Amino acid sequence: MPLSTLHLHAINDDDVRTAGNILRAGGLVAIPTETVYGLAADATNPDAVSRIFAAKGRPATHPLIVHIGEIQTLYQWAANVPDVALSLAAAFWPGPLTLLLPRNPAANPVVAGGLDTIGLRMPAHPVTLRLLRDTGLSVAAPSANPHLRLSPTTAQQVLETMSGTIGAVLDGGPCEIGLESTILDLTQSPPRIVRAGPLSARELSRAAGTNIADFAAHTQAVPGNMRRHYQPRTPLFMSRAEQLARDIGNADGRLGTLFYSDTWESTLQTLPSTQATIQATIRLSGQAEDYARGLYDSLYQLDKMNLDAIWVESPPQTEDWRAVHDRLSRACQI
Numbered sequence: 001m002p003l004s005t006l007h008l009h010a011i012n013d014d015d016v017r018t019a020g021n022i023l024r025a026g027g028l029v030a031i032p033t034e035t036v037y038g039l040a041a042d043a044t045n046p047d048a049v050s051r052i053f054a055a056k057g058r059p060a061t062h063p064l065i066v067h068i069g070e071i072q073t074l075y076q077w078a079a080n081v082p083d084v085a086l087s088l089a090a091a092f093w094p095g096p097l098t099l100l101l102p103r104n105p106a107a108n109p110v111v112a113g114g115l116d117t118i119g120l121r122m123p124a125h126p127v128t129l130r131l132l133r134d135t136g137l138s139v140a141a142p143s144a145n146p147h148l149r150l151s152p153t154t155a156q157q158v159l160e161t162m163s164g165t166i167g168a169v170l171d172g173g174p175c176e177i178g179l180e181s182t183i184l185d186l187t188q189s190p191p192r193i194v195r196a197g198p199l200s201a202r203e204l205s206r207a208a209g210t211n212i213a214d215f216a217a218h219t220q221a222v223p224g225n226m227r228r229h230y231q232p233r234t235p236l237f238m239s240r241a242e243q244l245a246r247d248i249g250n251a252d253g254r255l256g257t258l259f260y261s262d263t264w265e266s267t268l269q270t271l272p273s274t275q276a277t278i279q280a281t282i283r284l285s286g287q288a289e290d291y292a293r294g295l296y297d298s299l300y301q302l303d304k305m306n307l308d309a310i311w312v313e314s315p316p317q318t319e320d321w322r323a324v325h326d327r328l329s330r331a332c333q334i
């Protein structure tokens with residue numbers, strides 16, 4: 001039988017307590033974080049964690065990130081905590097950094113998908129952080145979307161895809177960053193970024209006082225770090241502005257475009273007549289952080305319009321845009 005999913009509000013203390021009670025009872029609550037909404041369950045409760053895999057349709061071998069409220073909780077989950085982990089936690093937590101450490105053998109293996117490592121992060125959303133601290137819980141929380149789909153950045157998006165399968169969503173407003181955390185594997189030497197995210201190798205190396213190997217696309221063997229991921233249902237294509245205009249000129253059907261350059265609309269005006277009709281165009285910022293904040297939300301909006309395709313103008317290739325490029329290239333059909 002479907003659950004009736006509660007829409008709780010982070011500004012209301014009673015609602016935050018209700019979220020804590022559902023989690024303590026082994027239920028699922030979608031929680032706001034600064035990156036994307038997470039689908040949380042008590043990380044020490046194997047049945048509760050299994051419900052996350054079932055609700056998402058995610059294979060049980062794909063490990064989940066454990067979200068903690070206090071630095072000392074690291075020791076509950078990790079077999080050992082190297083100094084570099086403490087330096088990075090001091091510099092970036094609460095914040096968009098997930099650390100992979102050797103798993104404490106006493107810690108719930110279901111969370112880690114059976115691996116002997118564990119992913120840990122302290123999220124920066126103030127209400128979620130207070131929830132973790134007040135309840136003393138550690139919560140396992142993957143992004144609150146069905147397996148392989150776009151990560152949600154608003155409570156409304158969570159409800160659109162997960163309503164009826166989770167206990168509640170705690171609405172803390174739109175996510176400030178909008179892309180998933182940087183994942184840093186501290187079990188390798190040198191430590192290596194295994195998922196590009198808001199924090200760069202340069203920033204992390206500086207705080208760690210040691211060299212950190214950058215993310216290398218397509219060479220990572222992280223379970224769940226799959227080529228096709230973060231996908232809208234609508235086919236998505238990406239190319240540079242001039243090529244994109246030519247492609248649209250040759251396309252047909254109902255299209256949506258997502259662009260950032262200020263010449264895109266005038267480029268479109270110059271198109272020879274085309275079979276395609278452009279039903280929607282969304283313009284995002286030419287500044288990487290602002291673009292990232294709006295990316296998933298824009299794709300959600302376009303995906304709801306029953307378009308035949310979404311055409312995305314490929315953003316610049318500089319380091320600032322690395323995480324955006326990573327997500328867009330996985331969202332593409334080809």
Ligand code: TXA
Pocket residue numbers: 033035036037038039062063064065098100112115117118119123141142143144179180181183222223224225
């Ligand atoms: O920003 C984020 O990280 C968000 C918010 C909710 O915190 N969470 C998130 O979770 O993106 P998820 O499950 O969608 O992505 C977690 C990624 C997966 O690719 C998983 O394979 C990897 O982290 N991961 C987690 N634990 C791991 C481990 N022990 N070893 C290798 N990879 C791990």
Ligand code: MG
Pocket residue numbers: 142143151
């Ligand atoms: Mg995810």
